[in-house]
Amino acid sequence: MPEPNPEDVLLLASDAARLVLASGAETYRAEETAQAFCSALGGVEAECYATPTGVLLSFFGPDGRSRSIVRRIKGRSMNLERIAGIHALTRDLYAGRAEFHQAAAGLDALERLSGYPAAVTLAGAAAAAGFFTLLYGGAWNDALVAAPVGALLSRLTRILSRHGISDFFTNITGGALAALACLAAGLAGWASGPDTAIIGSIMLLVPGVAITSAIRDTIAGDLVAGVARGADAFISAAGISIGAGAAFGLWRLAGLGAL
Amino acid sequence: MNPLELLWAALATAGFAVLFHLRPRDLPLAVVGASLGWWIFSAVRAAGDPAIGYFAAAAAIGFLSELGALVFKKPAFLYMVCSILPLVPGSGMYNTMLxxxxxxxxxxxxxxxxxxxAAGAIAAGLAVSSALARLVSLAAAARRRSVEPPPGPQIGPGSGRGFEDDSGGDARRSGWISAK
Incomplete structure (x- = not known):
C-alpha cells in the first residue's frame, strides 16, 4: 500500500473534523476524529483545535516536516447519520480495514447524504410540535394547531437558510410566524391555550440542545467552544423572542386582545 | 403523572429524531430513552426537586445510550441527544429572552x-455516565493488552517517530474508539 501524500491526509482529516462539527457533534469528537485520521494515515503528533466556527489542524509528515491547515465552518445543523458514518469510517481506518482512498470516498458520500424525503421531514416536524404541545400540558386542539405551524416553521427555516439568510433573522421570522399563527388560531376558537401551542411549535427552533451542548463542552474542558456555543444559543433564543415579542405587540396594537 | 405523557415524550422525540437525521434502526432506543428520562424526571420532580430530576434523568439516559453504543457500535451521542429532547430547557431559553x-x-x-x-444538571448527568463508560472501556482495553499483546497499529514504514514513544497512547486510543 503506497503511503498517502501528507497534504492529502491533512485535507481529508480536516474535512472529517469540519463535517463532524457542522453536523452538530461535540467539539472533542471533532478533534479526536482529526487526530485519529492523521495517526492512522501516517501523521505524527497530530494536534487539532476546534471551535464551533473553525478547525485548526497540524501534524508532522513522514519526512519530519510539519503541515497545518485552517478550515472555517459556516453553517451548523444536526445530522446524526453523518456523525455515525464518520465514526464508522474512523474505526475502519484505525483498524486497518480501510485505506486512504476508501476513507476519502466514504467521506465524500457522507457529505452528499440526501437524508429523509421532504414529506417525512415535514411529518416529523408536525409530530414533534404537536406532541410537545401535549407533553407540556396542551389540549388536543392546541396540538392540532401546533402541528401544522411546526411543519410550516421547518419549511420556512429550511428555505431561508438555503437562501443564505442568517440564523438570527430566520429565528425572528420563525418566532413571529409561530406566535401570529397560534394567536390567530386562538382568536378563531381553534386553540384553547395559544401559549402552549406557541411553546410546542417553537420547540423546533429553541436552542435547548445547544445550551446543553455548550455546558457539556465546557465541562469537557473545551472552554472556548463551550462559551461560543452558549453565545450561539442565547442569540438564537433572543431572535425567536424578538420575533414573538413583536408579534404580541402587533396583536395588542391591533386591539385583538391583551397578552 | 399522566401515563400518556410517556407516549407523548416518545412520539415527540421520534418526530425530532427525523429532523436530526437519525436512521430508523436507531430510533427505538432513542425513543425508549426519552420515555425513561421523562418518567424519572417527572417522578423526582413530583418528589420536590426538579434539578435532581434533570440530573437523574440525564444520567439514566446517558447509561442507556452508552449501553446502546456498546451493543450497536455507534456513538452514544446519537441516542443521547435525541433522548434528552423532552428535558432540554428550550422553552426556558425562549421565556428568558421573551x-x-x-x-x-x-x-x-x-x-x-x-x-x-436545568441545562447544567442535564450536562452533569450525561458527563457522569460518559466518564464511567470511558473508565470501563479503558479498563477493558488494559486487560486485553495484558492478556495478549495485540499487533498494534500498522502504519507503513517511514512514519518517522511512530507510536513507540507514547506508551499508553494505544490504550487511550482503543478506549476512544470503544467508548463512543
Missing part, C-alpha cells in the same frame, strides 16, 4: 437562572 424583550428583567433573570440550572 421576558427581557418585554422589559421584565427580574423575571428574565429568574427564568434564566433556572434554565441554566
Amino acid at each position: 421576558q427581557s424583550v418585554r422589559g421584565d428583567f427580574p423575571g428574565s433573570l429568574a427564568i434564566g437562572f433556572s434554565t441554566l440550572q
Whole structure:
C-alpha cells in the first residue's frame, strides 16, 4: 500500500473534523476524529483545535516536516447519520480495514447524504410540535394547531437558510410566524391555550440542545467552544423572542386582545 | 403523572429524531430513552426537586445510550441527544429572552437562572455516565493488552517517530474508539 501524500491526509482529516462539527457533534469528537485520521494515515503528533466556527489542524509528515491547515465552518445543523458514518469510517481506518482512498470516498458520500424525503421531514416536524404541545400540558386542539405551524416553521427555516439568510433573522421570522399563527388560531376558537401551542411549535427552533451542548463542552474542558456555543444559543433564543415579542405587540396594537 | 405523557415524550422525540437525521434502526432506543428520562424526571420532580430530576434523568439516559453504543457500535451521542429532547430547557431559553424583550428583567433573570440550572444538571448527568463508560472501556482495553499483546497499529514504514514513544497512547486510543 503506497503511503498517502501528507497534504492529502491533512485535507481529508480536516474535512472529517469540519463535517463532524457542522453536523452538530461535540467539539472533542471533532478533534479526536482529526487526530485519529492523521495517526492512522501516517501523521505524527497530530494536534487539532476546534471551535464551533473553525478547525485548526497540524501534524508532522513522514519526512519530519510539519503541515497545518485552517478550515472555517459556516453553517451548523444536526445530522446524526453523518456523525455515525464518520465514526464508522474512523474505526475502519484505525483498524486497518480501510485505506486512504476508501476513507476519502466514504467521506465524500457522507457529505452528499440526501437524508429523509421532504414529506417525512415535514411529518416529523408536525409530530414533534404537536406532541410537545401535549407533553407540556396542551389540549388536543392546541396540538392540532401546533402541528401544522411546526411543519410550516421547518419549511420556512429550511428555505431561508438555503437562501443564505442568517440564523438570527430566520429565528425572528420563525418566532413571529409561530406566535401570529397560534394567536390567530386562538382568536378563531381553534386553540384553547395559544401559549402552549406557541411553546410546542417553537420547540423546533429553541436552542435547548445547544445550551446543553455548550455546558457539556465546557465541562469537557473545551472552554472556548463551550462559551461560543452558549453565545450561539442565547442569540438564537433572543431572535425567536424578538420575533414573538413583536408579534404580541402587533396583536395588542391591533386591539385583538391583551397578552 | 399522566401515563400518556410517556407516549407523548416518545412520539415527540421520534418526530425530532427525523429532523436530526437519525436512521430508523436507531430510533427505538432513542425513543425508549426519552420515555425513561421523562418518567424519572417527572417522578423526582413530583418528589420536590426538579434539578435532581434533570440530573437523574440525564444520567439514566446517558447509561442507556452508552449501553446502546456498546451493543450497536455507534456513538452514544446519537441516542443521547435525541433522548434528552423532552428535558432540554428550550422553552426556558425562549421565556428568558421573551421576558427581557418585554422589559421584565427580574423575571428574565429568574427564568434564566433556572434554565441554566436545568441545562447544567442535564450536562452533569450525561458527563457522569460518559466518564464511567470511558473508565470501563479503558479498563477493558488494559486487560486485553495484558492478556495478549495485540499487533498494534500498522502504519507503513517511514512514519518517522511512530507510536513507540507514547506508551499508553494505544490504550487511550482503543478506549476512544470503544467508548463512543
